[in-house]
Amino acid sequence: MDLSYGAEAESFRTDVRDFLRGNWQPGALRGSELKAYINAFRLTATEAGYLYRNIPKEFGGSEQPADVVRAQVIREEFGRARAPMEITGNGMNMLVPTLLEKGTPEQKDLFIRKTMSGEYQWGQGYSEPGTGSDLASVRTKGELVGDEWVINGQKIWTSQGDRATHMFALIRTEPQASKHAGISYMLIDLDQPGVTRRPIRQMTGESGFYEFFFDNAKTPASWLIGERGDGWNVSRTTLKHERAAIGSATGLGAQFDKLVELAGEVTRNGQPAIKDPEIRQALTRIEGYVMAHRYSSYRLFSLAAAGEEAGIIQSMMKLLLTETGHEMALAAQELIGDDALVEPASAGTRGRGPEKWLDQIMGSLGNSIAGGTTNIQRNIIAERGLGLPRDLAMETDK
């Protein structure tokens, strides 16, 4: 095993560094000037082949061959230089890969560039109040009237719902068909009279999610991606292009470093908490999981670079991240002590004390739910990873 990236990647790294030195000099730019500079930089970086690597040139990408090592080097160097990478969000992460695989030339033309430029911002319209983990039971219905779909129903748990201009949604268009075969994947303009949005206030007090109500909302017939009734499969399209990254492990590691920092700042039994044997045990115990997660992400990355199957470990990363986050929350709770009685000021404001850890302590609970609940993750590990038989209810409810 060898954790170095190799000579080819290091020479590529030199190229990226040279490029950044020559092209990323925002200096003291602020506000709209900075924004314009960033937009121009993204175009130059795309021309150089560093951004939008999986997007064809005709749609404004750089169309590079998939190479997870190069992609990782780019992430690292852009991160080091604090240079902006691709626009992120549901549009780039989920819709564009789906369009690239299932969209018509007209659909790609209509949506990809505007998503890349940030003009179109996308919300995900999958969950509904009644669906939960049984996503294929969606009831929001679409009826084709002339050359328009007329949509009625409700979608929920849409993140970035405040900014979203458009939505990609699972809509029941074939009520006579079986559960999974009755769904279509369609795009909806959210700026129309038939759409109402409402923030959902979550337990942290912040509003990260929105719900959307559709009351005879309309969308063109040509905005349906893939075939009618094939929406379930369309939504499962995941382009594997350079998806493997060492990113999430770095995030968990950074959070652990902050926890250690916290232990150095707060006092316990009359000394810095980090000198307390019990705290030292708790931190190093958690570190075992943090390291297991970090080096498993290297393992996944290495397998992807070699073009090999990842196996069961792939299905475990989210749950491991969630559970380690819970462990850190409990340790943080112990460390902040009575400061847990103080409501923290909003993230990003000055003068936040140890009570700011309440954001992580409560936020870690969101991780057990978002993106597939912990119990669903356990089902996936057991069924796909360990080969245990599927639940009878799921077997028969098709």
Next chain:
Amino acid sequence: MKFHPSEEQVAIQDAVRGTLADVWPKERVEKFVDGEADFDPESWQALMALGLGGLLLPEDQGGAGLGLLDAAMVVEVAGQAAAAGPLGAQMLAAAIVARSTNDAAKAHLDALASGEAVATFAFGGDWLPESWDATPEAGSVRFVQSAGAAQLFILGTKGGGLALVEAGEGVSIEPVKSSDRTRRLSTVTFGGAKAHELFAPGDPFVARIFDAALVLVAADALGGAQYCVDLSVAYAKEREQFGQPIGRFQALKHQLAQMALEVEPARALVWYAGYAHDADLPDAARAAAIAKAHLADRFVSVGRAAVAAHGGIGYTWEYGLNTWFRRALFDRAYLGSPAVHRARAADLAGW
């Protein structure tokens, strides 16, 4: 960048696994568990025939010139099979002696590499090198594995040095009634034994060897824990209740998923600890300490969960799961508990 096993490493693991399947099947394990011996010559010779004794020995000294990561992968498979015999100590002994400058000690290298001379660790005190308190002239060391079969002891000497001690005159052995029946222990008393000094107390190589031994215990625990998961999953697929395999019930399914979640990600932690040691990275000692602590805890935890997942049959002597549970007790205590190594890891971080 490569952080998954090479074809060669997979081939070595397959060879060890295949050999143990032949010479150390369930019946042999059971017979050994119910007997009194602290060593099994037949399975030992079969493993040594693979060249494992010289795995860590440099190529110019007749070995395979491989690293601790490779040794850890071997020990993992041995742990999965509940192999008897001090395999990790044997591999490390060759590396230790080869690294020393004592020619009289080095005369034993061929016998160590071939496995003809069985070597085992005799670390006294409370396991950590600075607490070692014996010398070849005088002292007692508790918990020495396969002492009755050993011709050579890697003795941890007073203050943290290493000596190679020959079995025979001046070495007496008192078996301990051991909870882990596949790795039986003895108290060994040294009194004027024939010995060769290898490393003086305080030599940094001693700490490095102790760290390597920790990584191998972690690897053994990884293999044992994997066995507990595999056995439980297989049982859940085959055992029927209420007209269906119990593995279809979500409660059990989730327990099994949780067990797998404890073990599979930890595999990369063991790899890293081995790799960091071989590459002599600055965090190698911490990685070894954390790996030992983490894997020992995981093995105990999935060992307990495996019994629960099986129900009554898992609690019986006859089913044999307790053999691995007892190995978990061994791996947890041997060379220092998780708490000891976590405290060390905190110290090493400068906290």
